Amino acid sequence: MKNAYRIGEVATRTGCSPESIRHYEKLGLLPTPKRSEQGYRYYDQAALERIGFIRHGRSLGLDLHSIQELLALSDHPDTDCGAADDIATRHLQHLEARIAKLQALAAELRQVVQQCRGGKAADCQIIQTLYDHTLACSERGCG
Amino acid sequence: MKNAYRIGEVATRTGCSPESIRHYEKLGLLPTPKRSEQGYRYYDQAALERIGFIRHGRSLGLDLHSIQELLALSDHPDTDCGAADDIATRHLQHLEARIAKLQALAAELRQVVQQCRGGKAADCQIIQTLYDHTLACSERGCG
DNA sequence: CTAAACCCTGTAATCGTTACAGGGTCAAGC
DNA sequence: GCTTGACCCTGTAACGATTACAGGGTTTAG
Known part of the structure; x- marks a missing residue:
């Protein structure tokens, strides 16, 4: 399938370790990804961008809780921007x-x-x- | 006995919580103190100063490992100062x-x-x- | 067919501190 | 005597974000 990456490839593309990706998922910053029959996680382009968003936030020193709030705002485009x-x-x-x-x-x-x-x-x-x-x-x- | 303080009084005098004091002891930064018959820790003036040393180091941002090294130097006055x-x-x-x-x-x-x-x-x-x-x-x- | 490289889950480590739980000790006041 | 509150003890878990396992399954290339 096109544009479907396993966690390792996502890791190299985003500079984010597989452990961290799984961690973000457990914390609810990432949606639960599709799985192959054997249970492997598969990610699409949107997930890549979301992980990039998180990493950029982290590189600015934001904590994961703040990033989660920013992601929630991004997920609801009609809400007011003031919170961000x-x-x-x-x-x-x-x-x-x-x-x-x-x-x-x-x-x-x-x-x-x-x-x-x-x-x-x-x-x-x-x-x-x-x-x-x-x-x-x-x-x-x-x- | 004179100049013998229980952990709570040491805490108020040094601004260091009892938990941290016990923690420093477990890590080997503080010698095992004398105990009363009931098991209460008792500290003398030297211990107070040692805890003060640790707190000042922490307030400068030094980690406990570095502070331990500095304390070791202090405990052996003949060693060279270059390590500090x-x-x-x-x-x-x-x-x-x-x-x-x-x-x-x-x-x-x-x-x-x-x-x-x-x-x-x-x-x-x-x-x-x-x-x-x-x-x-x-x-x-x-x- | 086998070895390497990948994936899974769950747990524990890092650092320094704080917050418990569950229990013992000691003073003052009734 | 008996209770209340302020201490003290030990051991364990939490915080935040990441890393490092253990113990097992899967895929891929030789």
Whole structure:
């Protein structure tokens, strides 16, 4: 049959492992596919595109739950688009917050690393710093 | 006895939950503490500082394995400090790579969000973009 | 006919933390 | 004494997304 792919070929075409594809199916992001008499899954072009949609969402850092919501919107073309905008905007804010936090961590770690002048562990400023900032840190909420 | 704390008090003093403390012990980051006759764990000041060390490392984003290595260095003051520098530097590079990736994602997502002009899902550019970029994306390795 | 490559299901691992269940201990108040 | 609530114990399972099995069946090429 034309345009009917087994899971392995779908995997190579989409860059998504067979395990993940089966996982998405179990979670309800993919419809249950047709099966051969022996039980092999067979996918059509629409399924390929749906998997591509999921992978692109994942590559943007969206979680599977958000992707599922976006797919549901896509499945109901008459619904309002605002929900999609909400999901994307929320995720963008989440990303920006995470970037800010990681940048703060990197800055602190850069300081720590610069203090190391070699020598023995007993004098190591990296280790000392981890001990020193300890309690103050949880009080300041700098974690 | 003086300076002997039960796990709950250690938790409030360090900002680390009792579950995590027991977890660290099971993983070997904390020595097996003294026990009361009834089996309650009792901790001294040194244990408090060790837990603080772990929490500070975690707040910097270090994984428990790296923290364990740093603790091992700290436990052997005569070993060379270079290993600590390696761990911290490696983690810093890891952080910087993650920041760069997240920034790229945020930039792409910002573009996607801006394309949304409201309306029906059928016309939604967010959903369209997720479909469109799909296959090209995995080929370009932009994930 | 056989070996490799594929597919199936179900389970467990990863990481760090949290949340139970089911039970024991200890203080204060009645 | 007896109860209530706040602790503590152990062991197990959950979270999210993916990977890695085990143990078995199927297809395809040599």
